[in-house]
Amino acid sequence: MHPSDLFAPAFPAPPAFGQARTARTDSSVDSAADIDALLRLVASGGPAEPRRRLIADAAPAAALAAGPSRWHRCGLGASQQRALRQPDGRTLEAAHAWLAQPGHHLLGWHHPDYPPLLRRTPHPPLALFVAGDAALAWHPAVAIVGSRSPTPAGREHAGAFARSLAAAGLTVTSGLAAGVDTAAHHATLTAGGRTVAVLGTGPDVPYPRSNNGLHAAIVAEGAVISEHLPGAGPRREHFPSRNRILAGLSLGTLVIEAAHRSGALITARLAAECGREVMALPGSIDNPLARGCHRLIRDGAALVESPEDVMELLAPLAARLAGDLRTRLEAPISEPGPPPGTGSGASPAAHPPGDPDHKRLWQALGHDPTDMDQLVARTGLTPARLSSILLLMELEGRVEAQHGRYYRSR
C-alpha cells in the first residue's frame, strides 16, 4: 500500500515542518515523470543538500527540466550535473523495476509524506526507498541499538524492551545488524508489533546475509528503509550514515549494550544532535559491553531501567508528533479539528476524533481502570489497534494507564 493511499489526500500537509511545499499540495501522488526525475537525482550522488534545495520548491520533473543554470544556482557540482545529463540507464531501469513491485515506495524530500521527524534533522537524505508499510515512517518510533555480539542478558533486554515498547504502540526501529538489532526486530515481530529496519545497503540487500529471513519478515510485517538505490551492496562508509536515518526517524534511541567504541554510540550521538532522547541501559562494571552505555550516561544520556522509563522520557517528544500524526493519520475527514498549536480552547474530550474506532474505544473507556481484555471485548478491536489509539489518547492527555489498565483522565 502506498502511504498516500493511507494518508487521506484531502488533508493539508502538516503545518509544523516549515518547508515551502505550496507548489505540491495540489497532489500527494508523484507522477511517473517525478519518480523518474527523483531517481536520476538520487543516482547523481554527491552532497544531498544542493539536490534537496533543487526540489524544495518544485516537483522533481520540473526541477530537472529547469536545466543547468537552475542546477548551478542550487549548488549542484560538476559531477552531479554530468550525472544528471548522462544518467546510467541500467541503474535507473533496475530502480524503476524495483519500484514497480507491490509494497515498494520512494519518498522524496519534496513530498508531504516525507517523514516529519527525519525532515527536522541536520542531514536528511534526499529520498527514502521503502519496502513494506511506508506509513510506519510517520509512527512514533524508538530506535533500539547495540552490540553485534551482546551478552545473553543484553539480547534478552533488547527483546524485552522491544516487546513492551511495541505493545505500548511504539514502532521499534533498528539496523538489521546481528545481535541487539536482530533481537529487537525479532521480538517486535513475534509480539505482533511494528518494526522498521534502516539499512546501509539497498532496500533489497539484506546485510548480514544471515538476516535474509528477518529482512523478508520485516518487509512483510513492517518496513525496510534505505537511502540507497536497490541493489547497492554493503559499504563500510554507509553504516554511520545509515545511523543518522535510524536516529532521525525515531523519537529516541535506546542503547542496550555497547563496547567503548561502537556504532551504537554513533547512532546515540546523532540522536542527541537531532534533539532526540538518548537512553542507555546500565550494566555491571565487570561487563565490558556496559562501557559504552556508561559513557553515554556520563555524557548526559538518560539511564533507563524499564520500558516504562523509556515511555516516560519519550512522551514529551511524542506529544509534539501526536498532533501531526492525528491530523495526517487519525483525524476524521469530516471533522479535521484545529491545526496543532492554534490553541483552541475546546476540550479534546468534547471532540473525540471522528474515526469510528476512536469513538468506540472512547465509549468503552470509563473513569475506572479497564484492562485490555475488557476493551477488546467491548470494542471488537484488536489489541494492536487499541494500543495504537490508546497511545495517541495518552499522549493527548485524555487517557491514563496504570499497571496495564486504562481510564479517562478527564
Add this chain to the structure above:
Amino acid sequence: MHPSDLFAPAFPAPPAFGQARTARTDSSVDSAADIDALLRLVASGGPAEPRRRLIADAAPAAALAAGPSRWHRCGLGASQQRALRQPDGRTLEAAHAWLAQPGHHLLGWHHPDYPPLLRRTPHPPLALFVAGDAALAWHPAVAIVGSRSPTPAGREHAGAFARSLAAAGLTVTSGLAAGVDTAAHHATLTAGGRTVAVLGTGPDVPYPRSNNGLHAAIVAEGAVISEHLPGAGPRREHFPSRNRILAGLSLGTLVIEAAHRSGALITARLAAECGREVMALPGSIDNPLARGCHRLIRDGAALVESPEDVMELLAPLAARLAGDLRTRLEAPISEPGPPPGTGSGASPAAHPPGDPDHKRLWQALGHDPTDMDQLVARTGLTPARLSSILLLMELEGRVEAQHGRYYRSR
C-alpha cells in the same frame, strides 16, 4: 597517640575554616578542666548548635563557668541547662575512665584539631570520641557504603575499590555495618591501608556484635569515631545521624550497591548537602541492589566504573584539603610555606616540603615514569608511605601518575 602530639603545636590553625578560635591558638592540648566541661556539654544532650555556639569563642571550662546567663544567650534550652547544673556523675565517670585509656581521644568543636571537612558541614557534632589514630580524621578520605546484604559481586567491588583507593593514599571511611561496610573496612586493613569506622553507638560498642573483631582491628590500625558517649547502645535514630558524620568526614561518598530505600542513599544525600562528591556504581537492571545506585545517578551522582574514576572526581576537593593538610601534617617546621590561597608565585618544585621523606622521594623521581618498586628501592620508604606522599604531590600538581608509574610534572 593524641593528634596534638602529631600535629606540630607551633603551627597556626588552618586558615580556611573560618571559625573564630583566636582565643584557643595559644595551646592545642585541652586541660583536664576543659575535657570535663566538654563531657558535661556532650552529656547534656539536645540540639548541638547552642552548645557549639557556647564553645566557639571560649574554652569549654571557661564557657561553662560563665554560667546560666551566658548559656541562655547561646540558646541552650531549659533541659540542657538543668543537665549542666545536675550532671549524671556515673556517665561522666565512665567517660573519663574511657578517655584515660591509651589511644582514646575527644575532639571538641572549640579545638583546632576538629576535622576541617566535618567543620564545614551543615550539622557538625559538638565533639567526637576517637579510638585509635585521631590524625586520620584529617586525612583525605572516601566513604564506601552500601547494602547490608550485597550480592557477591557487590562485596567484591567494595573490597576492590577500598584496596585501590587505600593504596592510592586515601583513607577509607565506612559505618562498620554488615555487608558493603564490612567488606570495605576489611579489604583496607588487609591491604595495609587506613580505615575509619563511624559508629551510631558509643565508640566502644561494636554494632553489629558480629563485627567485634573488626572493631578491635580498626581501633588498632585505624580509628573508630562516634559522637556518642562511651557505652551508648544502638538506637535506631542514631544511624541516620551517624551517616552525616561519615559523609562529612569524607571528600566523597561511593555507593556500591543499595536497594531503592537504603541507609546508603541517606549518606549519599547528606554528602551532596555538604557539597561533597556523590558516586555510585551502576549494575545490571536485573539486580535489585543496583536500583538505589541508578536512582542516585539519575539524580546527579557520578557514575563510576573504576577506582581511577573515583580518584579523578575527588582530586579537586582533595586539592583544597591538601593545602590545609600539608600545613598541619606534612610541612617542615623550619619552612612552613605560604598559607594556602595567598598565591605565592614560587614554584612548588623549587620548595619541596622540608620533610626528609618528601625530599628523598622528590630526588628519586625523574621526568621518566618510575614504578613503585624502583621508588621503594631508591628511597627505602614503604609503599604505603610513598603512596601517601605521592598523593599529596599529585594533588599539588607536582607529580603525575600513569599506569602505576610516577614522574615529575614540572
